Amino acid sequence: MTSTQRDIEVSYDVSNEFFRLWLDENMHYTSASYASGEETLERAQENKARILADYAEAGGGARVLDIGCGWGAMLEYLSRRGVGEAHGITLSAAQATEIERRAIPSVKAWVCDYKDFVPQEKYDALVSIEMIDHLCSPAQARDGLAVSLYREFFRKCSTWVKPGACFGFQAILRDKVPRTRKDLDDLQFTADIIFPGGLNPRLEDLVMAARPYWEILDLRTQRTSYGRTTAEWLRRLRLHENKIRLAWGDRTFEDYDRYLSTCVRAFEREWSSDVQMKLRFNG
Numbered sequence: 421m422t423s424t425q426r427d428i429e430v431s432y433d434v435s436n437e438f439f440r441l442w443l444d445e446n447m448h449y450t451s452a453s454y455a456s457g458e459e460t461l462e463r464a465q466e467n468k469a470r471i472l473a474d475y476a477e478a479g480g481g482a483r484v485l486d487i488g489c490g491w492g493a494m495l496e497y498l499s500r501r502g503v504g505e506a507h508g509i510t511l512s513a514a515q516a517t518e519i520e521r522r523a524i525p526s527v528k529a530w531v532c533d534y535k536d537f538v539p540q541e542k543y544d545a546l547v548s549i550e551m552i553d554h555l556c557s558p559a560q561a562r563d564g565l566a567v568s569l570y571r572e573f574f575r576k577c578s579t580w581v582k583p584g585a586c587f588g589f590q591a592i593l594r595d596k597v598p599r600t601r602k603d604l605d606d607l608q609f610t611a612d613i614i615f616p617g618g619l620n621p622r623l624e625d626l627v628m629a630a631r632p633y634w635e636i637l638d639l640r641t642q643r644t645s646y647g648r649t650t651a652e653w654l655r656r657l658r659l660h661e662n663k664i665r666l667a668w669g670d671r672t673f674e675d676y677d678r679y680l681s682t683c684v685r686a687f688e689r690e691w692s693s694d695v696q697m698k699l700r701f702n703g
């Protein structure tokens with residue numbers, strides 16, 4: 421099964437206060453884009469948001485949809501950039517509550533599965549940041565369904581936009597398989613306990629799935645940026661160790677410490693990467 425609503429609650433509904441402690445101030449829960457490597461996580465997240473909004477050509481007055489919008493960090497950036505309307509969908513009720521609390525000008529978000537989403541009007545631009553990894557489970561990938569599940573996502577998105585609309589898309593990737601039992605166990609733990617129902621896609625599957633609906637105009641990978649992002653998340657998590665153990669229990673701290681430590685190794689050793697694509701709907 422693709423990640424269910426219950427799976428999403430496991431991944432994102434621990435507590436908004438918990439994630440606020442170790443993510444950047446706007447709560448992007450995806451790779452930042454470091455330019456020099458010396459900048460803060462906050463600056464690198466802003467850079468990621470700019471790259472994807474530029475890819476989407478989300479200019480002044482545009483109607484933009486963020487598919488899998490998390491706690492609204494990208495919506496907040498789009499609002500500051502002066503788009504006409506910035507809409508988001510998420511499967512997490514806790515995330516939608518946080519977006520409502522922020523009361524960001526021109527922003528609306530709904531708890532809605534992308535499969536059920538029906539826009540009131542067509543959008544000028546789309547963004548989606550590391551949501552697609554929830555659309556195919558390891559069992560479905562073993563059954564050879566990955567490309568068809570991703571293609572259905574890209575097809576559906578193309579029905580929501582005007583001809584010529586652009587899409588700023590980002591996905592985490594699985595590249596290589598580690599060799600040791602411990603590394604395999606740590607990756608399995610991350611998949612089963614932190615992100616149940618999900619699987620990082622292969623780059624070649626995404627490229628096949630995006631076509632024929634979307635033309636790929638640009639594609640860049642940023643493995644080392646994700647390494648830096650997860651290392652900074654881990655550093656901030658550890659700064660708040662006592663508070664986290666007290667408020668959410670030893671198990672939560674230890675699980676998140678193990679998951680983030682595994683991510684740092686995964687990007688360093690090239691088991692995982694991250695891709696950003698500029699797509700255009702030519703229909």
Ligand SMILES: C[S@@+](CC[C@H](N)C(=O)[O-])C[C@H]1O[C@@H](n2cnc3c(N)ncnc32)[C@H](O)[C@@H]1O
Nearest residue numbers: 448449450488490510511512533534549551554
């Ligand atoms: C890793 S989070 C990324 C959040 C946000 N894009 C960011 O950059 O912080 C993945 C997001 O995808 C959403 N999601 C997963 N499956 C979904 C689905 N079928 N329909 C809509 N949203 C979904 C989750 O609720 C979550 O908000």
